[in-house]
Amino acid sequence: MAAQKTNSLEEVHQSVAITQNTTVWKRILAFFGPAYMVSVGYMDPGNWATDLAGGSQFGYTLIWVLLMSNIMALLLQSLSARLGIVRQRDLAQASRDTYSRPVNFVLYFLAEIAIAACDLAEVLGMAIGLQLLFDIPLLWGVSITMLDTFLLLFLLNKGIKKMEAFIIALIAIIGISFLVEMFLAKPDPGQIAAGLVPSIPDSTALYIAIGIIGATVMPHNLYLHSSLVQTRKFDRSAKGIKQAIRYNFFDSLIALNLAFFVNAAILILAAATFYKNGMFEVAEIQDAHRLLTPLLGTEWASILFALALLAAGQSSTITGTLAGQIVMEGYLNLRIQPWVRRIITRLIAIVPAFLTIVYFGEEATGKLLILSQVILSLQLGFAIIPLIHFVSDNRKMKGFAIGKYTKIASWLIALVIVSLNARLVYDEIKGWIETSENPVYLWIFVVPLAVAAALLLLYIIIKPLIEKTMVSPTLVPHIKHIVVKEAEKPIVYSNIAIALDFSTTDEKSIESALQLGGKEANYTIIHVVETVGAMVYGEEIQDFETASDSNYLNDYKNALEAKGYKVTIKLDFGSPKKGIAKLVNEGDFDILILGAHGHHWFKDLLFGTTVDAVRHSIKIPLLIVKN
Template sequence: MSKSLEEVHESVSTQNKTSIFRKILAFFGPAYLISVGYMDPGNWATDLAGGSQFGYALIWVLLMSNIMALLLQSLSARLGIVTQRDLAQASRETYSKFINYILYFLAEIAIAACDLAEVLGMAIGLNLLFDISLINGVLITVLDTFLLLFLINKGIRKMEAFIIALVAIIGFSFVFEMIFAQPEVGKIISGLVPSLPNDTALYIAIGIIGATVMPHNLYLHSSLVQTRKFDRSKGGIKQALKYNFIDSTIALNLAFFVNAAILILAAATFHKNGYFEVAEIQDAHQLLAPLLGTKWAPILFAVALIAAGQSSTITGTLAGQIIMEGYLNLRIQPWVRRILTRLIAIVPAVIVISIFGEEVTGKLLILSQVILSLQLGFAIIPLIHFVSDKSKMKGFHISKPTQIAAWIIALIIVSLNAKLVFSEIVGLLESSENPTILWFTVIPLAIGFLLLLLYIVFKPFISKAKPNILNHSPHNLKLKFTTSEVHTKKDIAILVDFSNADEAAINHAFELGGKEAKYSLIHIVETVGAMMYGENIEDCETTIDEKLLKEYEQILSEKGFNVVSILGYGKPGKSIPKIINEGTYDILVMGTHGHTGLSDLLFGTTVDKLRHQIFIPLFIVKN
């Protein structure tokens, strides 16, 4: 399995720092990229709706969500630091293909909902500040892809600096908004006492939880912490966990300040003046100047919204890449991945605005956050199981009190979601003219997802799951061989990957060397562990590959060929040239899967890298 966010994996060294401050600073950064997901435009919609309808009453929901977020993000960071797997990769190794495809589908829905909110939010900000139409604003967000490529090519630290600058813009904007609004401190404090005035408040509260504790952030954080290179000893891992927790605490408290500021602004400005139905960001922007008596309030509001949309679209696109690669192990070129991820957000946004008009964007933003909340259970529950697993976490599993706290959070979120879904289904059945259709569509789907959730919750307690190691290609030992009378080579290297391409490569090698030549079968183990520890790695996939390579060697030796097997570790583009250039081979033979043109753009090729790095002929056999 490839590394998570391979372009920037372990690209920031935390070692050899001259002071404690510099060492802490080296770890700081990933949580700030996470924090923008907690202050994205979807949060604005739910916070504005909550503040305008219920005043300060739902501040406690924001505080509770922030505490939940801090615990869950620390678990996500722990998974990435200890196992060197992101949440999607860990799921792929644990569950069956069928379950993984469903989890991937749900994660993509969450990404689409999240991106829809971010794209719409940024488009609204551009519309408010520069009078650009929403459709054109949405299309402009395509440029985020190229900005992301530029930033990530400059290094993860440059990207972190850019995001932190945007977060600072958001923070300073709301400091001034608070000065303009002059909220009532006593009511803010009373808002910290839990209360839910009615069912509408519950709907908005669930939206706030969905907007705050975001499933894509759990995938993203478990990947971003792997951009730090640190000592992999027990002490080094402990230190990385501590510094990342501090990083998360600071960043998420900043996000809490922004969310609370939006809700307080809505309460002090709209609710106080009798505007109880301000859920549209455009309406909030329009009302700020007359209600607060300053033209700077709406300008700062729009600037902060653009900064929030821009920062969250970048991190959302990264999360989409992590989910696609982790669940599907789909190795396609970075720019293609990001264009696909961005289109998943832009296409629904354009369709929605074209069909329903610009006036429904507020309701859509809140709906997107409720969808995110509904998907949370399918990300949180596997995460809790993974970080509680002693063998998977190599002694760094979470304690019993932390497990209890995590399960309480999962129970709260899943229970709120279940109540919401039940209420919505009952409402649909009562209002529908033809409820039979619902009984055969919506209800079976809801039951199916409930059963999937129960399966994910209870399976690890019932039976200890065996690792589901999936190689990048099928293992196939049914080889057929032919020989020729003309032989020109004496020492031949053959690349094998246990796919159908092996048969063609081996046969062509035999035609070149016959039974007089010496053959070296070379296979590269590409797991993250292999890349880290080389020949010292001991994992299931390495064991399987070593066994299969030995079986190849035995089959060919029994047919009278002089064969040895060589197992390499890490990236093929680096490991293969090293093996070849250290040997005395006459030729290297490798099979291909025959993809060209667009497929080469998508998947890239090992061939191109090899041709320029080895000093012997390369024989390419097309399967």
């Protein structure tokens, strides 16, 4: 029984109809929008921190990194858009369809870290912008950013096109502000051209370069773009799909080049003002704002800088929160109230920002912004590699898989990003070990984590290569496969409880129960919904998984009753360890049949051992069935 297919961003899915009987320009404009929503992530406050640091320390030297990152971003975003257009699945959903549940859980965790790092940069950027414009303390500014959650809800209720228009307006504010800044700074065109020649002066430049890549090519944007393109309802014929891919590429080309202009403008501004005047350590946004007026001779330089920062933070935080929704729904198949989901996403970012400001002071925000972008870059491989695999699968892409040269370019980009990240991780850990007073703790905790991440990345790379076809996992065995064997001996048990987890052990659990009880016994099938929403809301949860699990139980009940067995079903919510024991202890059962999950020690650490916990909590015999 396959899992039901759900739509990405259900509330705005296919909400924009594309009319075929109209002019080409009107069709193109109807497709325009998603890439602009994505592009704001390429000019968020995290980019400002890395661009300022790069420009003030190394002048125009790292402009080539911005250009290379923009080319990478354009290719990867076009792959993301292609995935959403052709397969009508976002990147998180496609991963859930392909990889096992434990792997998806880890990928979800890593994606949430990336989104938290991104949201952290946006929260800090908005708070800094409010402070610079209105002299509001940073802690108050961070608190105010919570209101973005409700602005997002308001815009979504108005429709995706209204939200896109709002984002484009904010992008216009950023672009115009920096256009004026360029006229004021008067950068040297010759030095700008020289900065397009690749070079990495030292390890510090490498750290900042990787931060720039992480700030430019953002993993959460890959999830976001694959979902946003599905807001367009167009002709699903081969011609219509090809047209949608082409128009969305143009959309990405224009939007990401605008983002490149903004990033280059920030780095050039830092080089033309701070680096030129010997101020090599200006990485703090507040310092940049303070120094622009005396260096450029007008107060408007600082005002426009702060206004653009506020617009960048506001626009980026909206799209970052949407990405959080896509990742949660895609990987976990969890649908909860939109306002609850968005508050949770925002809190994940606000808490670290609060703690940083309280414990390290406002002056630590610049370093935190750069660190957040390096973290983003470290997550990139876990999003890029599955994406390349998905759009390379011609069978699932229905003839719209990427070509040989695009595939080669994509893998080269993945190799560059993963190699740079591996070098950064190696250098950082090596430095920590050499300078630490107790390096044994690093060997015990940090080094194994790095090795585990490398092994996971290797698994993600080779799994689809070994398995020529990526088959969606079967979530629950088919009813027809259950073999009913009649009991030949007298009935021993009359009230039998059977705990199911919708795995391959269910078949043997049911067979064992039927052999013990025959057709005279009463059977109760138990299942516990263990999603995050179920743990929070209990029996009030109304998500997709709860409905699916309830349907599965009814399918089992109907199939067994058709064969003459007496069956009831019971559904509980939260922890299986507690839920199974509670239902068994509340009923008048003679025996419990429980399937062994077959975890090894690592999975037990992740999911716990249900069998042992239940065995010690019930007072009736327990039959453990292994697959």
